[in-house]
Amino acid sequence: MRTEVNINADMLTWAISRAGYDLHEFSTKLPKIVDWIDGTKKPTIKQLEAFSKKVHLPFGYLFLQKPPTEKLPIPYFRSNGNRAEKVSVNVYDTIQLMVQRQDWLREYLKDSEFDKLAFVGAFNQINDVEKIVRDIRNILNLEENWASSFRTWEESLNHLVETIEDKGIITVFNGVVENNTSRPIDVEECRGFVLVDDYAPFMFVNNADSKSAQMFTIVHELAHIWTGHSAGFDFRKLQPADDPIEKLCDQIAAEFLVPKIALNEIWQGISELSKYSRHFKVSEIVIARRALDLGKITKADFFMFYEEYRNREFDKKKSQGSGGDFYATAKKRLSVTFAHHIERAVKSGDLLYRDAYKLTSMKGDTFDNFFNKHLNK
Numbered sequence: 001m002r003t004e005v006n007i008n009a010d011m012l013t014w015a016i017s018r019a020g021y022d023l024h025e026f027s028t029k030l031p032k033i034v035d036w037i038d039g040t041k042k043p044t045i046k047q048l049e050a051f052s053k054k055v056h057l058p059f060g061y062l063f064l065q066k067p068p069t070e071k072l073p074i075p076y077f078r079s080n081g082n083r084a085e086k087v088s089v090n091v092y093d094t095i096q097l098m099v100q101r102q103d104w105l106r107e108y109l110k111d112s113e114f115d116k117l118a119f120v121g122a123f124n125q126i127n128d129v130e131k132i133v134r135d136i137r138n139i140l141n142l143e144e145n146w147a148s149s150f151r152t153w154e155e156s157l158n159h160l161v162e163t164i165e166d167k168g169i170i171t172v173f174n175g176v177v178e179n180n181t182s183r184p185i186d187v188e189e190c191r192g193f194v195l196v197d198d199y200a201p202f203m204f205v206n207n208a209d210s211k212s213a214q215m216f217t218i219v220h221e222l223a224h225i226w227t228g229h230s231a232g233f234d235f236r237k238l239q240p241a242d243d244p245i246e247k248l249c250d251q252i253a254a255e256f257l258v259p260k261i262a263l264n265e266i267w268q269g270i271s272e273l274s275k276y277s278r279h280f281k282v283s284e285i286v287i288a289r290r291a292l293d294l295g296k297i298t299k300a301d302f303f304m305f306y307e308e309y310r311n312r313e314f315d316k317k318k319s320q321g322s323g324g325d326f327y328a329t330a331k332k333r334l335s336v337t338f339a340h341h342i343e344r345a346v347k348s349g350d351l352l353y354r355d356a357y358k359l360t361s362m363k364g365d366t367f368d369n370f371f372n373k374h375l376n377k
Helices: 009-017 023-029 032-038 045-053 059-063 090-112 129-140 153-166 210-229 244-259 261-267 271-282 284-293 299-320 328-336 336-349 353-360 363-372
Strands: 170-174 181-186 192-195 202-206 232-234
Touching: 009 032, 009 059, 009 129, 009 153, 009 336, 045 059, 045 129, 059 299, 090 181, 090 192, 090 202, 090 353, 129 153, 129 244, 129 336, 153 170, 153 210, 153 336, 170 336, 181 232, 181 271, 181 328, 192 210, 192 336, 202 210, 210 244, 210 284, 232 244, 244 284, 244 328, 261 271, 271 284, 271 299, 284 299, 328 363, 336 363, 353 363
Parallel strands: 170 202
Antiparallel strands: 192 202, 192 232
16 A cells, blocks of 8 residues: 655755755656656655755655754865855765764763873964974874885875874765765865864764875875864865864964974975975975965966866876775775774673664675674784
């Protein structure tokens, strides 16, 4: 028996707009939607379930009398504009997922009698860039020239992430919503975001972004943790938003990765970027960004190099192909540190499997295989 239901047409049009479609575009995918909205026909429960999946909306929302107010839980900054009040549904859902994971982890750590992380917000009222950089290095136990012991900047990036995670900072790399490759997170909209918390700070890095830019994003987010300010950002062409905290965190990241005095000592012109990259073990694009800060190159020089380097990196990525091991990718999407907390909580009985499935975006055999065979490889 077909069970037809009454649905407020405003909920349907809101759901379509929220998902980033206009009505005409969406009606080509689901012609029945026009009849539902004008009231000539009513959808069935099964049809509504299919609709909710297409627009990435929890099914129960469709039965509300009016659209809910969805407010971003963190400030979100644009490099070339004002603070954003709205983001795409893919970015919004990813932020909400990280908030849910953080809420669970905070309570779990508190119940397990973990201490607060003293460095979180330690410089909330201090704008001394060099002092903050020294403290970050001290907490992470990294000397000023720490990266010089690695062969490549990619190796130094991996070491930095491992060091950050060892200090209790959850570092998530993902370029899609959960594990859904049909829901990509646009790099031009979101390079990353950070959720500051005394027990469980979360950093999210868009893994679809170039590896060369990710290093700067990570340290920019570290600066947010030390200054105590959650935020999201598009960080277009590695340029900060017109906001005092964003500019401060940008300066901290630049000094941490490429100290001013050290670069001045070896600077011989823009033609030597590859040499500076090998010296500091950061990508050429980060060196170029620092040179711009210090007035060694013009904005025109930087943007020209930025586009050339990004195209070169894109061509390299394209030639390498796509794909990869799901479980290796899952480690980055989940964070090894977060995964270990989940593992301990499940084994101790503090977390039910059904809740663990939801928190990890994995279930059944996939969940078991990840935790039993791949997490500790």
